[in-house]
Amino acid sequence: MIAHLKKLIKENEKLNRYDINIEELENNVIKLNGKVDSWGDVVDFGHLAASLDQVKGVINELYTAESIKKNMEKKVKINLEKDKIIKKTDVLIVGAGITGSAIARELAKYDLDITVIEKNSDIAEGTTKANNGMVHSGYAATPGSLKAELNVKGNAKYDKWSKELKFDFDRTGSFVVGFDEDDSAHIQEYYEKGEKNGVPGIEILTGDKAREIEENLSEDVKSALWTPSAGYVAPYEVAIALAENAVENGVEILLDTELIAVDNAADKINIAYTNQGRIECSYLINAAGVYADQVAEMAGDRQFTIHPRRGTLIIFDKEKAKVLKSAVGTTPSKHTKGGVAQRTPEGNPLWGPTAVEVADKTNTAVSQEDLDTIINKFTTIVGGIDKKDMITSFSGVRAANYKEDFVIEASEKIKGLIQAAAIQSPGLASSPAIAEKIVNILLNEEKKLKLLGRKIKKKNNFQAERVVNKPFHQCSNHEKEKLLAEDPAYGHVICRCENVTEAEIVSAIHGKIPARTVDAIKRRTRAGMGRCQAGFCGPRVVKILARELGIDSEKITKKGEGSNIVNYRIKELLFD
Numbered sequence: 001m002i003a004h005l006k007k008l009i010k011e012n013e014k015l016n017r018y019d020i021n022i023e024e025l026e027n028n029v030i031k032l033n034g035k036v037d038s039w040g041d042v043v044d045f046g047h048l049a050a051s052l053d054q055v056k057g058v059i060n061e062l063y064t065a066e067s068i069k070k071n072m073e074k075k076v077k078i079n080l081e082k083d084k085i086i087k088k089t090d091v092l093i094v095g096a097g098i099t100g101s102a103i104a105r106e107l108a109k110y111d112l113d114i115t116v117i118e119k120n121s122d123i124a125e126g127t128t129k130a131n132n133g134m135v136h137s138g139y140a141a142t143p144g145s146l147k148a149e150l151n152v153k154g155n156a157k158y159d160k161w162s163k164e165l166k167f168d169f170d171r172t173g174s175f176v177v178g179f180d181e182d183d184s185a186h187i188q189e190y191y192e193k194g195e196k197n198g199v200p201g202i203e204i205l206t207g208d209k210a211r212e213i214e215e216n217l218s219e220d221v222k223s224a225l226w227t228p229s230a231g232y233v234a235p236y237e238v239a240i241a242l243a244e245n246a247v248e249n250g251v252e253i254l255l256d257t258e259l260i261a262v263d264n265a266a267d268k269i270n271i272a273y274t275n276q277g278r279i280e281c282s283y284l285i286n287a288a289g290v291y292a293d294q295v296a297e298m299a300g301d302r303q304f305t306i307h308p309r310r311g312t313l314i315i316f317d318k319e320k321a322k323v324l325k326s327a328v329g330t331t332p333s334k335h336t337k338g339g340v341a342q343r344t345p346e347g348n349p350l351w352g353p354t355a356v357e358v359a360d361k362t363n364t365a366v367s368q369e370d371l372d373t374i375i376n377k378f379t380t381i382v383g384g385i386d387k388k389d390m391i392t393s394f395s396g397v398r399a400a401n402y403k404e405d406f407v408i409e410a411s412e413k414i415k416g417l418i419q420a421a422a423i424q425s426p427g428l429a430s431s432p433a434i435a436e437k438i439v440n441i442l443l444n445e446e447k448k449l450k451l452l453g454r455k456i457k458k459k460n461n462f463q464a465e466r467v468v469n470k471p472f473h474q475c476s477n478h479e480k481e482k483l484l485a486e487d488p489a490y491g492h493v494i495c496r497c498e499n500v501t502e503a504e505i506v507s508a509i510h511g512k513i514p515a516r517t518v519d520a521i522k523r524r525t526r527a528g529m530g531r532c533q534a535g536f537c538g539p540r541v542v543k544i545l546a547r548e549l550g551i552d553s554e555k556i557t558k559k560g561e562g563s564n565i566v567n568y569r570i571k572e573l574l575f576d
């Protein structure tokens, strides 16, 4: 393997993007020789020192570039043979996570034809769904960075977003707590950064003062950074709300549609080849999350590498909703600003994430070590919650780059390519401001390049308010009676933990962005998110999906191709 890497390194002309001396690089790779059995080992070694970290970046890039090239050659050939044109569009957004959805909705304010492609079967199915939902205040970002600029701006826009798009947002404030002098130094550093970044109301409190706000904080907490502007949301709910509102304003979203190659002849974006056929477009916005480096490579201008960083989260029973009012974070540790104990807007305590570098972008495993790290860290900070209150755990993968800052820019090399990449924390908080920045970049690029050749005007019929039904269990008795008279399926409770009715599930299946998988139903209605974790409602949801989509239950999946739930039937599903 080492010999192969060395050959690749020598052949590759792009190494200077890391300012790496080839000799030094080779020496470092040689140092790894004999100690490396697997790709995972390379990753571990890669984090021993900064120079080795760079080695890992280059190795990662070389491998990615090589495999993309091979895949593209293979897939484009197949696709060109089909030569099917799906559509022509002004702007193609790749990726329907929080970033892509926010950009789509912001661009929908303009007189543009906009298409979003998402390789997964639903919105927010990648990194977004496993985000902890923290709308950070902005104390951790390095002043002068894009993260610093966009975090504070984005955070301030959440009240308006929440009102217009009708998602839950709790601006509860957040702490970073300290136990000793080391922690105090970190808190002081965060305070100074926060002040420079313009975080409103930031202050350092004594432990006692912090306990006046958050009574279950450990007596051992001696000091705390307090930022009242922090809050939390359900990240998938925000992404779906944005995407639905984008659709309400004319955006087309194509799910299960994967970018496989880009025609960039004459150094400009011309055609995006997908697994469904080709899309002709003038602009391509890369919001592809952990795959953004691969998309940039396909589009012809890759200046960054995404190295996946896994984070595990634990969710606890809603019975423990009252344990914390605000979000309580810790001081930084390797690869993370610290992790947080907080609540979801529905009241489930949520702890994490961990931060573990992984080689594979699809590695969302949960290890016992991850779980122990979270439990050990937060049980020393907050009282009143125990392991037995856990209802689920899961992992997501952050889209980290080596600069540890967002990449938000127009390509200088490929006309029409705009990057919204390396969006890791505080990406969720920053997303309203990221979307605005991308729109400004696109408007400026068009003025300069005239790829569309017309003036882009603001629409006067943009509908900012999302049309969405209130959950049935939150309706007044009068509203419930009215709904029941219209549709008796509101009287049929499918998810008993979260009080979700059959009518709501059916409505999600036929919604603006149809929910066609069990997880998509869960993200829109909360069916399966409760204490029993779909033990009761799971099979019933499968049956309703099969009926409404007119397909066999064996074809129903948890989250798209390859995740079928029922293998074969030995008898009919009898329950109702």
Ligand SMILES: O=P(O)(O)OC[C@H](O)CO
Residues within 6 Å of the ligand: 132, 134, 335, 336, 337, 338, 339, 340, 352, 353, 354, 355, 398, 424, 425, 426
């Ligand atoms: O661990 P970090 O620094 O990537 O942050 C992740 C989450 O935003 C913490 O709330």
